[in-house]
Amino acid sequence: MFPLLKYSKEEIAKYYQRVTSDDVARSLQKTNGNFFDLLNLLSPAAVFHLDAMRQKATVLRRQYYGKTVSVFAPLYVSNSCINSCRYCDFNIHHKSERKTLTIEEIERECDAIQQHGIDSLLIVAGENPKVVTLEYLCEIAHVLKTRFSCLSLEVAPQSQEAYEKLFEAGYESLICFQETYDQELYQYLHPAGPKSVYEYRLWTQLRAGKAGFRTLGVAFLLGLTDWRSEAASLGAHAFYLLKECYQSKLQFAFPRITPVSDGFQPAAPVDEAVLEQMMLSFRIIFPQCGMTVSTRENPEFRDRIVLSAADNMSAGSRVTPGGYAVCAEEDVAQFTLNDSRAPEAVYQAIQAHGQEVVYKNWDSRI
Numbered sequence: 001m002f003p004l005l006k007y008s009k010e011e012i013a014k015y016y017q018r019v020t021s022d023d024v025a026r027s028l029q030k031t032n033g034n035f036f037d038l039l040n041l042l043s044p045a046a047v048f049h050l051d052a053m054r055q056k057a058t059v060l061r062r063q064y065y066g067k068t069v070s071v072f073a074p075l076y077v078s079n080s081c082i083n084s085c086r087y088c089d090f091n092i093h094h095k096s097e098r099k100t101l102t103i104e105e106i107e108r109e110c111d112a113i114q115q116h117g118i119d120s121l122l123i124v125a126g127e128n129p130k131v132v133t134l135e136y137l138c139e140i141a142h143v144l145k146t147r148f149s150c151l152s153l154e155v156a157p158q159s160q161e162a163y164e165k166l167f168e169a170g171y172e173s174l175i176c177f178q179e180t181y182d183q184e185l186y187q188y189l190h191p192a193g194p195k196s197v198y199e200y201r202l203w204t205q206l207r208a209g210k211a212g213f214r215t216l217g218v219a220f221l222l223g224l225t226d227w228r229s230e231a232a233s234l235g236a237h238a239f240y241l242l243k244e245c246y247q248s249k250l251q252f253a254f255p256r257i258t259p260v261s262d263g264f265q266p267a268a269p270v271d272e273a274v275l276e277q278m279m280l281s282f283r284i285i286f287p288q289c290g291m292t293v294s295t296r297e298n299p300e301f302r303d304r305i306v307l308s309a310a311d312n313m314s315a316g317s318r319v320t321p322g323g324y325a326v327c328a329e330e331d332v333a334q335f336t337l338n339d340s341r342a343p344e345a346v347y348q349a350i351q352a353h354g355q356e357v358v359y360k361n362w363d364s365r366i
């Protein structure tokens with residue numbers, strides 16, 4: 001569990017079982033829900049209130065984000081990684097060839113991305129501090145900050161001093177999945193490499209927030225263990241960050257684990273109904289926070305969930321270095337995509353539901 005949470009996994013599980021239909025209805029009436037209201041909405045009893053939850057989430061989403069959906073593209077700059085995450089095809093034990101893009105290659109990838117109007121870029125890399133160095137990341141920002149209005153990072157957790165340099169270089173936002181809040185399971189899934197240190201990863205958003213990052217992304221990987229206890233931890237983590245990093249915005253994501261080549265099987269797969277319950281619950285309790293829907297989900301689900309919960313989605317994603325233009329189709333992708341539509345098809349679907357596509361929602365400060 002999130003270490004600052006005063007309750008054990010067993011206590012949280014018992015609480016979920018005690019929640020009644022009336023408790024759920026009461027939590028749905030509130031305007032500022034607390035941690036227990038979140039649990040009520042995540043509970044088994046809330047399954048019978050999904051229509052009401054969808055309605056309330058839709059109203060709140062509209063209130064805070066209007067009829068808009070922001071779009072971004074991930075840019076994988078390296079799949080070199082010294083970690084051994086059991087559920088990822090980039091892990092050190094996979095014998096596939098590794099690629100780290102040069103600055104020239106990154107510019108070619110960006111040319112291809114920008115042809116689709118995208119103005120918000122997420123730089124993604126495996127964790128290899130000798131290859132994906134602080135200097136390399138800063139150089140990327142120096143080259144791209146005049147091309148994109150928002151640069152985000154999903155790379156190895158850094159120290160606060162490094163985040164200060166990255167912020168100064170031009171990055172505004174950060175995403176770091178905790179993967180699981182269950183420390184024992186975390187050690188099993190991450191047996192070696194820098195990622196094996198649970199606590200260092202856990203306080204990543206705190207260090208980035210203190211360094212000035214304006215958006216802090218939080219998530220766990222759905223499917224690794226019981227989703228209700230993970231969601232309780234995510235909620236506790238979010239309440240903590242809202243207090244400690246009040247100048248930053250929180251951004252939720254709910255990535256479901258997808259098949260990898262070595263056959264890793266998720267112990268507790270999460271279906272779409274559960275995913276929707278979770279996203280609606282977080283939208284209702286944290287209406288001001290951002291929420292991203294992953295390209296791991298199929299087009300129908302993505303088009304539907306941006307009406308009620310998510311406000312942000314990737315379009316035309318490639319999850320391998322060079323995937324947009326430099327073209328490395330033989331390279332190993334990090335996970336399976338279930339929405340392979342071209343960006344224009346994603347935009348059309350958003351508009352067909354009466355929503356507006358937002359390419360740029362932030363003026364770069366540099």
Ligand code: SF4
Nearest residue numbers: 081083085088090091
């Ligand atoms: S999940 Fe990230 S850190 Fe783990 S092996 Fe994959 S790329 Fe490396």
